[in-house]
Amino acid sequence: MEDPIVQGHTEQPSQALRELRAGLVFWDSRRDWGSDLGNAKYRSWIADNPHGNFTLDWWKPFLGRLNRWRATRGRDSGDVLTGRFVQCAGELGRVWIETCEHLLDADITTVEWEQVSAFPTLVATIKPTRSNSPVFASKFCHFLLPRVFPVVDNEGLGNRWSNYERYFRQVQDEWATTDDTDKVAMITAITTRIVATGASMFSGYPYVNKLVELRLIGRQHPGMSATTTSTTA
DSSP, rough: OOOTTTTOOSSSOOHHHHHHHHHHHHHHSGGGOOTTHHHHHHHHHHHHHOOOOOOOHHHHHHHHHHHHHHHSSSOOOOOHHHHHHHHHHHHHHHHHHTTTTTGGTOGGGGGGHHTTTTHHHHHHHGGGOOOOOOOHHHHHHHHHHHSSEEEEEEHHHHOOOHHHHHHHHHHHHHHSOOOHHHHHHHHHHHHHHHHTTTTOOOOOOOHHHHHHHHHHHHHHGGGSSSSSTTTTT
16 A cells, blocks of 8 residues: 555655654554554543543553553552542542533644643642653543643653643644644545554544654654655555
């Protein structure tokens, strides 16, 4: 199958498209990340959203998801994280309702950091770190509201941000400064890829956050892109 990133282009792909290609090649090198770029997972996660009712019964499988996504690495055991979650669960629900529940149909391009910052700030108290690493808070929030909260992953992105706000704003800036033609081409490319797996496209798919994530992965790992197209088709 022809590479959807270059399909229809007679000229050299732009920097944005080259970064996307490199990001996809890196993504495919991680066999457990999924060829559908998370499409099925996002559908499932949205269905599991507790809408502010953060109970212990909800937390236990959610903690398992955080573990699988390597968001909980460090000194704190699952019991310690659970204890901190229980302590702030009520406040977590209140802050979610006040800042996030009405944004279920929004995305990062229509939201300001100040509108939503209280939620990831509170989430970060469940797993505090000396370096203010955004990994735990970003993944926790991304699983609940993926179109608003972008995810930070050490392996792909390198975690170069001193706090989550910096990454959030960079995602916004990257998308805002991307050429409109490239935006359309990138959306078309990953939609083509996902549909080619035989799945229907999830209407709540976080296009902006995923495309910027893939571009930043490609920027972090530029050597992945050069001639490999079969894994991105």
